[in-house]
Amino acid sequence: MGVPFSIRGLDKKFGGLAAVQNVDLDLQEGVTTALVGPNGAGKTTLFNLATGHIIPDGGEVLLDGKSVLGQSPHLIARMGVARSFQDLRLFGRMSVRDNVRAAIEPTAWLWQPGGGSAARKREAAVDAALDRCGLTKQADARAVDLAYAERKFLSVARILATGARIWLLDEPASGLDPHSRARFVQLVRDAVAEGVTICLIEHNLDIVTELADRIAFLDRGAKLAEGAPQEILRDPKLIGIYFGEQRT
Numbered sequence: 001m002g003v004p005f006s007i008r009g010l011d012k013k014f015g016g017l018a019a020v021q022n023v024d025l026d027l028q029e030g031v032t033t034a035l036v037g038p039n040g041a042g043k044t045t046l047f048n049l050a051t052g053h054i055i056p057d058g059g060e061v062l063l064d065g066k067s068v069l070g071q072s073p074h075l076i077a078r079m080g081v082a083r084s085f086q087d088l089r090l091f092g093r094m095s096v097r098d099n100v101r102a103a104i105e106p107t108a109w110l111w112q113p114g115g116g117s118a119a120r121k122r123e124a125a126v127d128a129a130l131d132r133c134g135l136t137k138q139a140d141a142r143a144v145d146l147a148y149a150e151r152k153f154l155s156v157a158r159i160l161a162t163g164a165r166i167w168l169l170d171e172p173a174s175g176l177d178p179h180s181r182a183r184f185v186q187l188v189r190d191a192v193a194e195g196v197t198i199c200l201i202e203h204n205l206d207i208v209t210e211l212a213d214r215i216a217f218l219d220r221g222a223k224l225a226e227g228a229p230q231e232i233l234r235d236p237k238l239i240g241i242y243f244g245e246q247r248t
């Protein structure tokens with residue numbers, strides 16, 4: 001099993017605060033990894049470092065064994081690493097379809113051969129992503145007019161349409177009703193079956209248990225443990241930290 005995406009010794013300080021401290025993480029092909037930890041543990045910062053949104057103070061980010069450190073978020077996305085944001089970052093006044101198109105366009109090289117046929121392929125990818133995310137009927141609606149769960153699915157459709165092989169999802173299921181949550185779990189499982197490697201930040205431990213093959217547990221910027229969900233979620237010390245017991 002390959003390791004398409006790897007983080008080595010990542011460090012990031014914000015002023016005096018060590019938000020990420022010497023974190024290693026391997027995303028193995030076909031393995032879904034969950035980042036778990038209390039609020040402020042450094043999970044989102046780790047995604048920001050991994051995708052070029054923030055430059056680390058030290059460490060390495062490797063895609064297929066090659067450094068992508070210092071590359072722009074656009075370029076990293078173009079290389080097949082897609083991410084979602086807690087605040088979704090949709091274009092509210094644009095249509096649902098245009099939101100997905102906008103996600104796909106930066107990954108299409110201007111000089112891409114094929115002209116019209118490449119454009120048709122992109123449209124087909126947009127249609128397929130909308131269909132899989134249950135948004136075909138809402139394709140012409142403005143993103144801002146969607147229900148909350150639909151907006152969450154739109155953020156996944158934007159990733160799906162790019163054909164990215166590595167997905168970093170930041171709390172993708174937060175606030176979803178049980179029905180939407182079940183649909184989301186199925187969407188992720190389908191993507192994994194198609195070969196997508198996924199890392200997700202998730203506070204809902206039921207979803208973590210359903211989807212994750214591995215858990216990396218973070219606290220105060222450091223990775224405290226990594227292993228199978230049944231191992232990590234049964235560790236009283238980690239569970240105490242997660243639910244905010246007094247720490248020394």
Ligand SMILES: Nc1ncnc2c1ncn2[C@@H]1O[C@H](COP(=O)(O)OP(=O)(O)OP(=O)(O)O)[C@@H](O)[C@H]1O
Pocket residue numbers: 014017019037038039040041042043044045046
């Ligand atoms: N741009 C920034 N400037 C200063 N401090 C920041 C910045 N971004 C994050 N932090 C701080 O770094 C720490 C880690 O934040 P981060 O958002 O990565 O945690 P998290 O594990 O994702 O938390 P949550 O589960 O609440 O989303 C927190 O103390 C946060 O306040």
